[in-house]
Amino acid sequence: MSKGKVYLVGAGPGDTGLITVRGQYLLKNADTILYDHLSSPELLSLAKPSAELISVGKFAGRHTMPQAEINQLLVDKAKQYKMVVRLKGGDCYIFGRGGEEVETCFEQGVPFEVIPGVTSAFAAPCYAGIPPTHRDCTSNVAIVTGHRKKGDNRPIDIPIAGTIVFLMSVSNIENIISSLLAADFPATTPIAAVEHGTCYDQRSITGTLENFLDILEKKPLRTPALFIVGKVVEMKEKLDWFEKKPRILLLGISAERYRELGTIIHRPIISCRPIQNNAPLTNAVKSAGDYDWLIFTSANAIKFFFEALYANGLDSRTLANTKIAAIGKATARSLSNHGLRADICPKTESSTGLLEEFDRIDITGKKLLLPQARIATEQLPTGLTEMGADVTKIDAYKTIEVDPGEIDFDYIDQVLFTSGSSVHAFINKFGKLPENVKAICLGKPTQAIAKENGIDAEIVKV
Numbered sequence: 001m002s003k004g005k006v007y008l009v010g011a012g013p014g015d016t017g018l019i020t021v022r023g024q025y026l027l028k029n030a031d032t033i034l035y036d037h038l039s040s041p042e043l044l045s046l047a048k049p050s051a052e053l054i055s056v057g058k059f060a061g062r063h064t065m066p067q068a069e070i071n072q073l074l075v076d077k078a079k080q081y082k083m084v085v086r087l088k089g090g091d092c093y094i095f096g097r098g099g100e101e102v103e104t105c106f107e108q109g110v111p112f113e114v115i116p117g118v119t120s121a122f123a124a125p126c127y128a129g130i131p132p133t134h135r136d137c138t139s140n141v142a143i144v145t146g147h148r149k150k151g152d153n154r155p156i157d158i159p160i161a162g163t164i165v166f167l168m169s170v171s172n173i174e175n176i177i178s179s180l181l182a183a184d185f186p187a188t189t190p191i192a193a194v195e196h197g198t199c200y201d202q203r204s205i206t207g208t209l210e211n212f213l214d215i216l217e218k219k220p221l222r223t224p225a226l227f228i229v230g231k232v233v234e235m236k237e238k239l240d241w242f243e244k245k246p247r248i249l250l251l252g253i254s255a256e257r258y259r260e261l262g263t264i265i266h267r268p269i270i271s272c273r274p275i276q277n278n279a280p281l282t283n284a285v286k287s288a289g290d291y292d293w294l295i296f297t298s299a300n301a302i303k304f305f306f307e308a309l310y311a312n313g314l315d316s317r318t319l320a321n322t323k324i325a326a327i328g329k330a331t332a333r334s335l336s337n338h339g340l341r342a343d344i345c346p347k348t349e350s351s352t353g354l355l356e357e358f359d360r361i362d363i364t365g366k367k368l369l370l371p372q373a374r375i376a377t378e379q380l381p382t383g384l385t386e387m388g389a390d391v392t393k394i395d396a397y398k399t400i401e402v403d404p405g406e407i408d409f410d411y412i413d414q415v416l417f418t419s420g421s422s423v424h425a426f427i428n429k430f431g432k433l434p435e436n437v438k439a440i441c442l443g444k445p446t447q448a449i450a451k452e453n454g455i456d457a458e459i460v461k462v
Contacts, residue, residue, distance in 0.1 A: 010117015
């Protein structure tokens with residue numbers, strides 16, 4: 001008898017922003033997640049700490065777990081857990097064997113739901129600037145798998161369509177092209193390959209049926225990749241948008257506020273952690289109402305400050321007579337989660353911006369509480385002290401270095417440093433900045449630390 005339910009969730013093509021709201025909800029609440037090799041680590045990070053994560057493989061050309069075993073594992077896990085998520089790349093039913101998996105569930109009496117995903121067949125062409133249909137080119141499109149069983153060299157069945165998208169076809173491209181030519185497609189028919197569609201390291205290669213194999217000899221393909229055949233490929237020159245955006249590696253904590261700068265590759269290299277037995281912070285929250293100003297320079301400072309406040313049986317009423325400053329809009333939004341509004345929030349989100357705001361008022365003799373990271377620049381407390389304020393600095397949390405995972409710097413244009421700790425962690429991990437990559441940073445203190453480490457960085461405004 002089944003205890004739970006199986007949810008097939010389409011993860012989308014690679015860009016984590018393309019998963020559905022429903023799929024995201026299920027990932028956050030699943031008891032166990034069975035995922036393919038192509039599933040994004042960023043999506044898996046949504047899982048709750050207690051969730052069981054099981055890799056079922058699905059590498060190109062080989063599976064670490066046979067399909068029949070995956071099918072049965074879903075059933076077995078549904079007898080053990082309430083919510084079982086099967087995370088599949090792209091869409092569950094587009095050449096993903098999703099139908100076979102839920103068919104097994106049906107046969108063994110396990111309830112299931114299928115949450116569609118954005119298929120790479122349409123997303124990758126979109127991100128490459130190639131619309132599968134266009135009134136000036138074609139009104140129909142076909143999706144074909146170019147994958148064959150090993151040793152099967154029969155011609156590919158070519159459908160009648162203005163645009164044909166071939167999935168799982170890299171190893172069979174010669175057969176595909178010869179099959180297209182045999183089906184009377186002109187040798188001048190445009191064709192494009194899109195590698196790692198919608199991901200930061202996406203690359204597009206274009207040509208025609210008569211010269212494409214020669215082009216691929218000089219530009220070997222990476223998997224996964226798909227092929228698009230038809231006149232619509234010619235639209236790429238006009239409609240390409242994704243590959244023109246700067247690709248920015250972000251090593252800090254928060255990614256959303258930087259999305260408009262370009263394609264953000266979020267690979268945290270530092271993690272914020274509590275300081276055990278933090279007596280100074282405990283004492284500070286107990287006396288927080290005695291301060292004239294409470295200054296927050298990050299959402300993390302707010303998080304750890306209020307955790308300590310609540311842990312000591314206090315709440316926001318303690319701060320009734322204390323004014324609050326936030327370094328920027330994102331920090332101010334975090335403050336609003338506790339029912340509080342910032343009295344100061346500079347337009348320039350930096351220590352310099354805060355100092356400019358405080359310079360407009362008289363803080364001589366005022367008591368200021370500044371909870372921050374254990375390792376932080378001295379620009380802000382020094383500047384406030386020089387204005388005559390009595391500044392109390394408190395280490396609210398600490399940062400530790402973590403592994404950011406695999407990063408291909410051949411497809412990175414810029415690295416964004418959001419703090420001095422991210423600069424130090426980068427140097428410790430990678431040694432130096434690659435010559436093809438530009439450094440940008442938030443604020444002069446971070447810029448100064450970058451320069452101390454041999455990195456020339458420009459300041460960027462967000």
